[in-house]
Amino acid sequence: MSDALPLRILAGATIPDTPLVAAAIDYARKYSNNPTYNNVLRSLLLGFIIADKVLPDRDREVHAVAAILHDLGFPIGHPPDSPLLSKDKRFEVDGANAAREFLKREADSAAWDKHRVQLVWDAIALHTIGSVVFEKEPECQACSFGIWADFQGPDRVAGGLLTWDEYNAVVKEYPRLGLMKDLKEQMCTLCVTKPDTTYDNTGDRYVKDYSRKGKLTQDLLETCNLDDIQPK
Template sequence: MSETAKETLSHPVDLPTEIAGVRFPDSELARNTAAFVRRVSSASLFNHVIRTYLFGSLLLDRRGVTYDRELAFVASALHDLGLVDAYRSPDERFEVDGADAARRFLREQRMPAERVEVVWDAIALHTTVGVATRKSPEIALVCEGSGLDFAGNGFQQIPSDCLEAILAACPREHFKREVMDSILSLCRTKPMSVLMHPFAEVGRRHLPGFPVPTAEDLVLAAPFEE
């Protein structure tokens, strides 16, 4: 077992029973996952991934969708590891970096392989709305929950009392500023990882000489006559 796994197992986190009517899974894996993510993430990022679970759960619960609560929580909690410096590769998309880091962690936790792969897909696809929302409920939950917290998608579906409870328990801690810094860092340090990615628009707006081509550039440069 790796040192990361040992440290996580010896310092579990006591998760709340519920926030805003959303229950947290009562399992060792959930507590170990929360402890790991809290240790490696900033306060802002940790609160974001917990809000992702809460918002995603509320959205699916309102539609009467049945899902695996432990699987949804674990995928939500781990979904932004690719924004943590320790888990960044030189050239992969941040979603793939995060999915790979989550897979390593969950294998150390002895999570069954088929469940690990659901988490991998949830993380790798969480910014690809048109695909993730057509997959399993747990994958859709991470996409919808993170999209709501990132851009307000579905904001009007969250009752005001639930929103107040979530923000009180998991304050945003300058999340907008931190996530913009993370996006710009990705654009500076591995620009081709955001090729055909929404983050590329941030790079083009803020970084002079940003080298990543647009879709138009790519199709017009293709080695064909027409």
């Protein structure tokens, strides 16, 4: 299916040029501030540059949609009472759920079966958990290749799969716009607005009175020892 997709070249990356991909870009623009919007497009382009070298047989439209929509759960950039943001879910899950609903509305149901939709959901929900996502399907791996490369730079991409020339061409097209400062603000906002969802969040360093106590897997294990409960 992916082999027949119309393509275009942008900043050195060859990406799908389908109505669904265009709609995803418009949707990301609607719910993203400028740093986040540029981040998702850089993640798209960098992911395609890297994955085309090592995962050529992946579903490229799945990869593209997941990369474009992966940060829909970031709170800054949304209007008040945004329908995409929950009060009780991690931002990655909010983003994955929003992408799934987007696909239900916008995608051709004959072409987008449950498996393809699930791949998008998994790629987004797991994109911050490297020990899991890089063991998943090629589409999920490819999506995170680009996301991680945008934050870490070419020197940390294994195997020399991203050169500085390739990276700089993408950044020239979509500048960083203070990405790390914006990420800090996004994470701190999550710590303030829904602290119970902030597993693995770094905001505890910056938000007054925020505590990670009770929000770690270790806390769950220590407070729920079923070995001490006798069967009834």
